[in-house]
Amino acid sequence: MSTMITDRTYRIARENTQAMLIDVQERLTPHIYDHENIVKKTVTLIKGLQALDIPIMLNEQYKKGLGDTLPEIREVLADNNAKSFEKVTFSACDNDESWHHLAQQNRSIVLLFGAEAHVCVMQTALDLLDNGMQPVIIGDAVGSRFPYDKKQAIRRIRRAGGVISTVESILFELCRSSQDPAFKTISNLIK
Numbered sequence: 001m002s003t004m005i006t007d008r009t010y011r012i013a014r015e016n017t018q019a020m021l022i023d024v025q026e027r028l029t030p031h032i033y034d035h036e037n038i039v040k041k042t043v044t045l046i047k048g049l050q051a052l053d054i055p056i057m058l059n060e061q062y063k064k065g066l067g068d069t070l071p072e073i074r075e076v077l078a079d080n081n082a083k084s085f086e087k088v089t090f091s092a093c094d095n096d097e098s099w100h101h102l103a104q105q106n107r108s109i110v111l112l113f114g115a116e117a118h119v120c121v122m123q124t125a126l127d128l129l130d131n132g133m134q135p136v137i138i139g140d141a142v143g144s145r146f147p148y149d150k151k152q153a154i155r156r157i158r159r160a161g162g163v164i165s166t167v168e169s170i171l172f173e174l175c176r177s178s179q180d181p182a183f184k185t186i187s188n189l190i191k
Contacts, residue, residue, distance in 0.1 A: 012136060012163070014174045018107040019049050019056045020092060021077075022114030022121055026067030032115050032143040033150070039070060041141040041167045042113060044189050046076045048171040051182040051189075055105055058084040059092040061120060090120045093127035109134045111170060113141035118153035125157045136163040138170060 024042060029035050049056055058077060060069055063086055068074065085098040092098045102110065110128055112121050112135050121142050125135035137157055144150040158164055165173070171186045 012109055012165075012170065012173050014052055014054065014176075016107050017054055017109040017111060017136075017174060018102070018105045019045075019054050019111040019113070020102070020124070021046070021056060021058050021069075021073070021082075022092060022112060022124060023059065023061045023066065023116070024070055024073050024114050025060055025063070026070060028061070028066045028115055029070055031145050033145060033147050035143060038115075038141055038143045039072065041138075042073060043076055045111075045113060045138060045141050045167045045171070046073070048167070048182075048186050048189050049111075049174075050076075051185040052171070052174050054111070054174065055107070056082045057098070057101060058082050059095070059098055059114075059120075060084065060086050061090075062086070062088050091123035091127045092120070093124055093131065108132070109136060111136045111138055111165075113138040115142065116144045116149070117142040118144050118149040122153040122157055125162045126160055129161050134161075134163065136165055136170065138167055139164050140166045 032038060058069060083101055085095055087095040087098060089095050110133055112125055114121060125137060128135040137154060139154060154164055168190045175183050175186055
């Protein structure tokens with residue numbers, strides 16, 4: 001294998017990664033296409049990220065109208081003491097408190113998952129790119145009310161420079177080896 005020097009790395013490293021869950025709320029989620037599977041994947045992802053000690057933050061859109069984060073998600077996040085931020089802007093980066101917390105982590109890779117792919121997830125991803133960060137969309141843990149909206153959002157994010165992954169793929173990439181202490185937990189989660 002030849003050696004090439006480059007400033008860019010394509011691997012997603014645990015020590016440079018944080019995660020953001022966006023708007024998986026009581027009055028929105030039931031309207032998301034295939035929401036049962038997305039919620040199941042979200043729970044798996046959160047548990048895997050916790051095993052890997054990846055910081056997770058939670059954003060909730062206008063709680064008065066859309067309600068709280070789903071109870072099954074809140075229950076899993078309770079183990080993590082995840083920071084929670086309410087927003088009225090579509091991009092989590094437009095919320096000063098959320099952006100400040102995100103920037104303070106000193107981790108330039110941000111895993112994004114939640115709803116809706118073509119509104120809040122996409123706008124957050126584009127703002128992260130504009131601010132020199134690398135969004136990684138967890139494709140099987142994001143959703144929209146209509147599949148075509150999700151498809152177009154993922155296409156636009158990819159073209160802008162975002163990375164698209166899946167729950168299983170990202171967890172194993174962050175784990176890197178079957179010798180990692182988190183491997184057994186992750187392996188059991190994805191069965």
